[in-house]
Amino acid sequence: MKPVDTKYVIIIQCDIAHRRCSGFACTNAFYDKEEIFEKYGDDIRYISFTCGGCCGKGISAKLEHFSKKLRSKTNIKKDEAAIHLASCMVTDNHHYDRCPHVDYIKDIVSKKGYKNVVEGSYISKNAKSKREKSIYNSY
């Protein structure tokens, strides 16, 4: 899907990281169109929620709820939504290493009909530098 077609951006955060993080940096990066969000236009809706906790199974019900609202309250289609798996889920970072359940979560997201899945959200400069120096793992 071309980025221009995206009408809704959903960031799925690691539930464990979210206990210590308000999600501010991700939201800020989205609205400031930083790095991975650079391609998106100005009129895109945005929401973030967590995976629901290990093993990520809870994302199924959350996406089901989101899909119902998307259908009843908007005219936006699932293929016009982009799902970002937050950096705290997909990278080695300050909190911990990449989530061991990423593939499982991706399968659920795909089964729920969302095909536009992107790995990453806000990128911490410090964590990026540590990945470049191999202090943190890279994927």
Ligand code: SF4
């Ligand atoms: S990537 Fe960072 S800012 Fe975004 S939700 Fe995860 S811990 Fe919070």
Ligand code: SF4
């Ligand atoms: S399933 Fe992964 S992303 Fe979700 S809480 Fe557990 S470690 Fe974090």
